[in-house]
Structure formats: C-alpha cells, structure tokens
Amino acid sequence: MLHIDIKKRLFGSEGEFTLRLKQDVNRGDFIVIMGESGSGKTTLLRIVAGLERAEGEIFVDEEVWLERRFSLPIQKRNVGFVFQDYALFDNMSVKENLLFVNPDDSLARRLMEMTGIAGLSSRNVRRLSGGQKQRVALARALMRRPKLLLMDEPFSALDPRMRKDLREKIRRLHAEFGTTTLMVSHDIIEAKHLADSVWFVDKKVEPVAPDSLEKLLYA
Amino acid sequence: MSIDWTPFILSFKLASLTTLILFLLAVPLAWWLSQSKHFLKPLVETVTALPLVLPPSVLGFYLLWGFSTDTAVGRFLSDIFGHALPFSFTGILIASCLYSLPFMVQPLQNGFASLNPHMIEASYLAGKTQFQTAWRVAIPNIKPALATAIIITFAHTVGEFGVVLMVGGAIPEKTRVASVAIYDLVEQMDYASAHLYSAILLALSFFVLMAVYGINHAHTKRFG
16 A cells, blocks of 8 residues: 655764665554654654655555655645644634644544544633643544554653553544554554554664564563 | 824824735745745845845935936836826835835744744645645734734834935925924924924834733733
C-alpha cells in the first residue's frame, strides 16, 4: 500500500548524516517508529506528509507522492497528522477544529464520541488540558478519513492511566477507520501493544518484530 | 475662542484612509514575508523598513520629484487621478501610505511569525490553500497584532509632519492637517491656538497608545 525509498541529509548531535529508509507497508498495518532523539523519526513522518523535502520516491496505492523532481502538494496527500504539540487551531472550538478539516457533522460527532470529547464540543481549545487536546488532535486527524495516519509521540505528555486509555482509543480508531498508521514513540509498552512492526531508526531504518524489542533495547 | 476643527477632520480623514489602504496591502505582504524563504525577501524587508530611518525630507523630495509632471511617472499618476499630485490631498495620502508602511507591516509580520508553524501546517494537511489558511487560521490568531498595527498606523499618520508639509504644503481644507496647522500657528505667533491644538493632539496620542497597551495587557492576562 505504501512504498517508501528515500534519503535525506540531516544534522544530528554527532554531526551530519544521511537518513535512509526503504520499506513497504501493507494496508492496515500499524508501524511504530522508535530510535534515539535526533535520529530523524519526526523528519520521517514529515517527509511522508510532504512537510519536508527528500530525495527518493514515495508511492501510495499506485499514486505517486514523491518521485525525482515531482512532489505531490501537502493538500493532496490526504494524511492525518497528529503533532507532538497538538497544533490545534486556537481560534476555534473543539467541534470547529474538526469541521474545519471536513464539514461532515455526523463524522465529527462520531469521532468526538469515540475519543470521549463530545462533552467539550463547543469549548475553545485553549481551555483544554493536555490530554483533552491530544484527543482533539487525534479526532481532527481522522476527519478526512485518511489513508495514512501519522502520529508524532502522541503519548509523551500523558500520565500512565491516560496512556492506557488513549492506547485503546487509537487501536479502535485504527481498526474502524481502516487506516495505515505510522507512529513515532519512545515507549516500548506502546510499541508492544500497538505495533504490527517496529522500525528502529538509526541512520538506516531497520524493521524489528515487536516481540524482539526487549532483546534489542536491553541487550 | 472658537476652534477651527478643519485640520483635525483632515488629519482624521488622512489617517483613516491611510490605515485602510495599508491594511489591505500589508496583510498579504506581511503574510508573505513571514512564510517566505525567497531570496528576494531581505530586499523587500529592507524597502519596507526604509521609511523608519529615512528623513521625511528625503522621502518628500523623491515624492515631489516623482509626482512632477516633468517625469513619466508623474504624468502617468496625474492622468490616473485627473490632477497633479503635489499640494493635493491624494498626494499626501500616497505619501502617508509610503511613510507609515512599516508601522503596519512589522507588527503583522511579527504576529504571523509568532504563530506555531505546526498550526499552519495542520491547515495545509487539512487540504486548505495558503489563502484559506491565512484567512481562517492565521489572521484570527493574531488579533492583538492586528489591533496594534491598525492603531499605531493611525496614530503615526496623525502625527506625521515633515513628509506631509513637503508634499502637501499647508493649503486650508486640502492639505493643512493638524500637525501642519500647529507649525503655521507658531510661525504666526498665535501661541494660544498652538497650545490648544497641541494639547488636543497630545491627549489623542496618549489615549491611542493607552488603548494599544490596554488591549495587549488584557489579551496576555486572558490567554497567557
């Protein structure tokens, strides 16, 4: 479903390096991307979304997103993106944030119910807690029924109980919306619970089986 | 003593029109400057900021030269407006717009630049164009900067003197704005009227600035 073969020059803590990735992803897969800070995990998501340039090619279901000099505009890629800092539209209410993406009232209502924010529908997003903002960001990312859902450390600011709750919601949404998901995470528990496959980013991206994560990380 | 309000009305008209015209021009320009990585951006920024450091007499001199019907530009402008521009209201309006440009552009550009870039990206990811993003996401989120830009531009135009005097002279009911009228009154040694006019302008400027700081303070208190 998703074919990526890219490289990109990056500046890390130990100087310049080239991030390389060549992977194919099946429809409906849940990929967790792990790796050290500054290894290029976020950049990888941004390249797929079209927010950053890279050399190489990206195909999604026969559609060309990136190839040689061609790069499909961000607006046409139809990805759902959950930023680490949520990046909600501050001037809008919860519901307006969703409807801005796609004026589908019944879908907005359904997503707000599934993420447990229906009661906050008309509240300005500046007045929400971190966990609530996180769920709005998740609901908003699904408003275009994206083929690809990209999430940048959605759990980082949450306490353990909320992590478990959000994990369940993400799992349900991923299944119900039939998305293919790439999620950056630091957390081995999230990776084990959610991932079909884990990509370990260290200049080159290596896939590992979720079950062998402990061996890799604690060896 | 009866007050002749005409110079104040003229100042107010000049400031209102300048603010309106500059707002329409500066919003797209400031948005472009805040988002662009174009190699010409430093050049555009420099030209926009020039009126801040240029003596009004220099700008006034070039405008008079440019407005003169001896030049092709001057003839073209006279044809458009139907009259020669020096010593006319249209002339001082154009001069004001150039002179106050940075006071409108810079607060707006800073406002746009202070927005979370991810919020702008989220709008593009939602399929929205640059224009839709600016109109529905960026502009509504820089309200204090909008208020600052509008009020400061208005106040700065009311306070303009050198460039208006040079381009417009002091023709009653056409170009004799409040600041120029005060200069005239002092020259005529009519200190009583000069006092009164000056006090009015001082009070006006004070309340305008008070409004700007008040709005920003209220906004900071509300949203942190």
